[in-house]
Amino acid sequence: MAWSSVGLDPASPSTSVPFLPRRTRHFPVKPPPAMAMLSLSSRPLASLRPNRPNPPLHRLLRPKPLASTSASALTPPTPLSDPTPPPDADPTPLFLRPATHPAPAAALAAFRRRAAALVPPSAPHLHRHLRWLLAAAAAAADPSSDPALLRAPLGDLEAMWARHVRDRRPFQYVVGNEHWRDLVVAVRDGVLIPRPETEAVVDMVRNVEGFADGWWADLGTGSGAIAVAVARELGPEGKVFAVDVSEVAIEVARLNVQRYGMQDKVEIRHGSWFEPLEDVKGKLMGVISNPPYIPTDDLPRLQPEVGWHEPKLALDGGKDGLEHLLHLCEGLSSVLKPGGFFVFETNGNKQSEFLVDLISTKWSSSFHNVEAVLDFAEIKRFVTGYRR
């Protein structure tokens, strides 16, 4: 691990791929060099693209409302099989439940000792998680009150803690939220936990001229983090269509939109990618998406918190991880209005380079200023561009 230095000089040079000159539609298009790198050049691109807007993969991998122990071929083995339902099956995130469970100070102290004893020496960061868990579980009013008022019975908290430490259940699912930008985003099993890298997407949107009064689409909104963050920056005319195929995601996104009072600015639509946007075709100022982009072959090697617990639907990008990204690129030109902006998050350098090459050659007549943008770890994480 290392400190990455993030320059704050607004004049910092962009490391993006140079702008390619406009080409007419009939100009013969050579395969971009990145295609060879990804060893895709032997096959027509079309074979990578889903023929249907909603590929069967979606249905096969549609997650159950709570993290399933039913392993698919892609799921790494879960270390402990727990036949009893988890004690926190309450769909309300812990941090939003009423603090109605009294816990005497002595019992709380004993819990803290037992919980700390579970932390292996190899994972000292879990001590911080324990502190955060207790902070999230306790009523905010008076931390020193005896008995303390908790949002779950102490026994439930103990089981939740054990699942975090032993089963590697993400801490964010335990407390039910993730701190993302200046938001506290509610999350639960079945919805992707928003990543810190993705925070930058909102800044890119804000840099688009006149963004505040435009209509935006967040495709695959998941928890709704991006949609809510963008909506909070919009002016009176601005609006975000938050689209997701997962019903769990729709529920969680709705909760987050309500929590931040963005009902008037965010319209949630259930469906796959562009499907629910027929009525706004050609009217969008921008399209934002953090689609599933991990190559299917990489799924078994994911960090357990991710691979065992987060929805495959939100992670699995198919072969080479490009399946959904390519589908999104194809649909862009019909939903964006002229001058409209797009930003996609990708798996990183190779995918971004490939997409930049593809869009600025194959679709050069439709898009300009297509470039790869670095994340804070200096990985080419995003692809951005404008419709002509």
Add this chain to the structure above:
Amino acid sequence: MARALLLRIARCYPPLPTSSALSQPRPLPPPLLRRQAPSPLRFVPAFSLPASSVSTSSDAPSDGGGGRKGEEDGAEGGGYVDYLGMSDEELMGQCEMGTFKASGPGGQHRNKRESAVRLKHRPTGIIAQAVEDRSQHMNRASALSRLRTLIALKVRRPINLEDYTPPVELLQILPLKSTIRGKDVGPQIGPNNSKFSPGMQALLDLLFAVEGSVSDAAKILGLSTGALSRLILSDDSLRTAANELRASKGLKPLR
């Protein structure tokens, strides 16, 4: 303030290529400064240098570029920059922000909140960081507030005692019994107030100008020596800085 930080960040995308010692692998050091704890800070004996050339070798031993003279933001035609008078956004603009990053592919691959933030103030080389909150947003705000304290403690601006009038920031942290403190100055500002830092900086500037003599400084401020001592001792980081300064002048520490 938080909004200002975001605006700042918004303008800096994409980040600069790695350019400094900040990118070298380095274990996460403990938080630099807590007001309530004995200060772990060490001070360089460079009190007489202008602000633009204060270096903080104790914090960044491997950072050769930390304290170069005449760096673009620092020197303004021989004047002394009032860093603490800047808005958060302006101050942030003089900083390089480092985030504690994990190696690996990142993005959807990873569940790890590396929310630690480290700010390096380019003109002075001062480094401040924060790690304790879940939110990088909060840690950024904490680091910036720590940076202000560190600037107050470390950056000395010369004073001409002949025609010295204590600035209002200094008057605001003085006890009400000070004879030079007018009624219009308002209530006394304590160490937990964000406006304490500019006053602390001005007090240390004065203490430096009088060669560390608390009684001389007390006279100028219309206070008894005991009252000024109590003020200095009321804040751990201020006491440590004052004692470092006195030690550099061969004086005994205040207790």
